[in-house]
Amino acid sequence: MSDQLTLSRPYLQVAALCEKHLEEKDGVISLIRIIDRFTIPGTDDVMPPTILAFTIAVMFKAGNFRGRAEIGVQPISPSNTLMPEIKLTVQFRGEEEGGVNMMGLVKLQVTEEGLHWLVITLEGEEYTRVPMRVVYQKEPTIRTT
Secondary structure, three states: HHHHHOOOOOOOEEEEEEOOOOOOOOEEEEEEEEEEEEEEEEOOOOOOEEEEEEEEEEEEEOOOOEEEEHHHHHHHHEOOOOOOOOOEEEOOOOOOEEEEEEEEEEEEEHHHHHOEEEEEEEEEEEEEEEEEEEEEOOHHHHHOO
């Protein structure tokens, strides 16, 4: 961990899952359809492995911090299994209210129902956790005779 990060750390502004984000010409960002629950329809008795697609938005404000830092997003399943981590190195510079935004499409394979967590870290230090509930909805089957 960098010495500067321990002396002064950035402030977490946003950590959210959404359908998509828009960035206007003036730099203003809009998060569209904030998500915290995914319902997976199916006909099997047990939920099949399913790929969920969503946008993750993580925004930090620099405060007094300047320099490079690594943002991590570590998904954890309901059974406490670590899933593949997303990492991005960013550069904090400029004004105190300036910062960095990490936004992008995530495709995450889930294999179980329940409460998943996306752990947001900066330089390996946990900042927050974003909940993501996965529900399997077995659809009724219609039998004709």
